[in-house]
Amino acid sequence: xxxxxLRVIKTKKTFHEALVKLLMDKxxxxxxxxxxxxxxxxxxxxxxLHYDQKECLFEEYFKVVMEDLEDSYQGAYRDLQVQPHEVxxxxxxxxxxxxKYGDFYKIVFTNKASLSYYYLFYEKIKLLLGEVLKLYKNExxxxxxxxxxxxxxxxxxxxxxxxxxxxxxxxxxxxxxALFYRMSI
Amino acid sequence: xxxxxLRVIKTKKTFHEALVKLLMDKxxxxxxxxxxxxxxxxxxxxxxLHYDQKECLFEEYFKVVMEDLEDSYQGAYRDLQVQPHEVxxxxxxxxxxxxKYGDFYKIVFTNKASLSYYYLFYEKIKLLLGEVLKLYKNExxxxxxxxxxxxxxxxxxxxxxxxxxxxxxxxxxxxxxALFYRMSI
DNA sequence: TGTTTTAATGTACAACTGTCTATTATGATA
DNA sequence: TATCATAATAGACAGTTGTACATTAAAACA
Numbered sequence: 569x570x571x572x573x574l575r576v577i578k579t580k581k582t583f584h585e586a587l588v589k590l591l592m593d594k595x596x597x598x599x600x601x602x603x604x605x606x607x608x609x610x611x612x613x614x615x616x617l618h619y620d621q622k623e624c625l626f627e628e629y630f631k632v633v634m635e636d637l638e639d640s641y642q643g644a645y646r647d648l649q650v651q652p653h654e655v656x657x658x659x660x661x662x663x664x665x666x667x668k669y670g671d672f673y674k675i676v677f678t679n680k681a682s683l684s685y686y687y688l689f690y691e692k693i694k695l696l697l698g699e700v701l702k703l704y705k706n707e708x709x710x711x712x713x714x715x716x717x718x719x720x721x722x723x724x725x726x727x728x729x730x731x732x733x734x735x736x737x738x739x740x741x742x743x744x745x746a747l748f749y750r751m752s753i
Numbered sequence: 754x755x756x757x758x759l760r761v762i763k764t765k766k767t768f769h770e771a772l773v774k775l776l777m778d779k780x781x782x783x784x785x786x787x788x789x790x791x792x793x794x795x796x797x798x799x800x801x802l803h804y805d806q807k808e809c810l811f812e813e814y815f816k817v818v819m820e821d822l823e824d825s826y827q828g829a830y831r832d833l834q835v836q837p838h839e840v841x842x843x844x845x846x847x848x849x850x851x852x853k854y855g856d857f858y859k860i861v862f863t864n865k866a867s868l869s870y871y872y873l874f875y876e877k878i879k880l881l882l883g884e885v886l887k888l889y890k891n892e893x894x895x896x897x898x899x900x901x902x903x904x905x906x907x908x909x910x911x912x913x914x915x916x917x918x919x920x921x922x923x924x925x926x927x928x929x930x931a932l933f934y935r936m937s938i
Numbered sequence: 939t940g941t942t943t944t945a946a947t948g949t950a951c952a953a954c955t956g957t958c959t960a961t962t963a964t965g966a967t968a
Numbered sequence: 969t970a971t972c973a974t975a976a977t978a979g980a981c982a983g984t985t986g987t988a989c990a991t992t993a994a995a996a997c998a
C-alpha cells in the first residue's frame with residue numbers, strides 16, 4: 569500500500585471525513601464499519617485494506633491533532649520568545665490546544681474510549697515535558713519514573729478539566745498547574 | 754433480576770470463571786460472547802439477560818479486585834499501626850496489591866483496553882489518596898484539581914511499572930514514589 | 939501515450955451480535 | 969409440599985464482521 573498513491577490519499581481522506589461527520593452525533597462504539605463505508609461511498613473491503621478496525625481510522629485522525637499539539641508547544645517558545653525553564657507559556661499553549669479541540673478530547677476521554685488514545689496523548693505530553701524535566705537532575709531520582717509521574721499528573725488535570733466541561737478558565741488551569749508543578753521542583 | 758436468587762448467583766459465577774479462564778491466554782478483544790457462553794455452558798440469551806457486552810462482565814470482576822485494593826490500603830494502617838501522614842506503608846501496600854494482581858493489571862492497562870477500567874482504578878486511588886491529600890491545605894490550591902493531579906501521577910507510575918513488567922522492586926517503587934510525593938508537599 | 943502495477947470493487951462466506959418470543963426448569967414462598 | 973414467579977433455554981432473525989478471490993479501474997512511469 570503506497571501512501572503517496574493519489575487513490576490511497578483520496579480514499580483515506582474520504583474515510584476520515586465520514587468518521588468525523590458520524591462522531592458529531594454519536595459515540596465511537598455505536599458507529600459500524602459498514603456505516604462509515606456507506607457514508608464514505610467506499611467499498612467495505614477497501615476499508616479493511618487500510619485498517620484493521622474503525623479504531624485505527626480514528627488513530628489516524630488522532631495523529632493530526634497531536635501534530636497541532638506539538639506545533640502549539642513549539643510555538644510557545646517561538647512566538648513569545650521565552651525560555652523553556654519558564655513553564656507557564658508552554659503549558660498555557662497545551663491547555664489552549666485542548667480547549668480548541670474540546671469536542672475531540674471529549675471523545676478521546678470518554679469512558680468507552682480505548683486506552684490507546686490515552687497512551688498516544690500521554691506519550692506526546694511526556695515528550696514535550698521531557699525537555700523541561702531532564703533539566704532538574706537529582707541522582708536519587710529515576711528520571712523515567714519521574715517523567716511518567718509528572719506527565720500523567722498533567723494528563724490527569726486535563727482529563728478532569730475536560731470531564732468538567734472546561735468550567736475553569738485557561739488562565740486558572742495554567743496558574744494551578746504552575747503551582748502544583750513548582751511545588752515539586 | 755434478583756441478585757440474591759441462587760440461579761443468578763450461580764450463572765454469574767460461571768460466566769466469571771469462564772472469562773478469567775479465557776483471559777489467561779488471549780486478550781479481551783479476541784474473546785467473543787459466544788465463546789464465553791460456550792465455555793460457561795450457558796445460553797447466549799442468558800448472557801444478554803445479565804450484561805450488555807462482555808466488557809460489563811469484566812467490570813464485575815474488576816470490582817472484586819478493587820475491593821482487595823481498598824482492603825490492602827486499610828490494612829496498611831491496621832497491621833502496621835502507623836499514621837496516615839506517613840505515606841510509605843500505605844503506598845507500599847498499593848504497589849504490593851498491583852504486583853499481586855499483575856496479570857490482571859496487564860489486561861487492564863493494555864493498549865486495547867477501555868478507558869473505563871482506567872477511570873475505575875483512578876477513582877479508587879483518588880479516594881485512597883484523598884484522605885491524605887486533604888490534610889495539606891493551602892488556600893491557593895484547588896483541591897479537586899490537585900487530587901486529580903496527584904492521583905493520576907501515581908496511576909501513571911503504576912502503569913509505567915506494569916508496562917515495564919515489574920522490573921523495579923516493590924521497595925524501589927515505594928522509595929521513588931515517596932521521593933516524588935514529598936517533593937510536592 | 940501505452941503498458942504495467944496495484945488500489946478499489948463486487949460478491950460471497952461463515953461466524954458473531956443483539957434482540958425477540960414461546961417454552962421449560964428451578965428457586966422462592968406460603 | 970404445592971404453587972407462583974421468574975431465570976434460563978431453544979430457536980430464529982436481520983445486521984455486522986472479517987476474510988477471500990476474481991474482476992475492474994485508475995494511477996504510476998517508461
